[in-house]
Amino acid sequence: MVSTLITVAVIAWCAQLALGGWQISRFNRAFDKLSQQGRVGVGAPAGVLSPGWWLPWRWMNSSG
Secondary structure, X not given: OXXXXXXXXXHHHHHHHHHHHHHHHHXXXXXXXXXXXXXXXXXXXXXXXXXXXXXXXXXXXXXX
């Protein structure tokens, strides 16, 4: 039973690696195609995602 779970986990991990690599490859190709057409911006505007914005205790300890 344990060896079956380990085998399934290894297969899932390998599939995740393969599909992740495929996704990155497709993104890079699409990005190259867009960048040949002109300037391409990637990311959020400055100041939108500040360090620590995701910390859960920020909201738990806030008073407002």
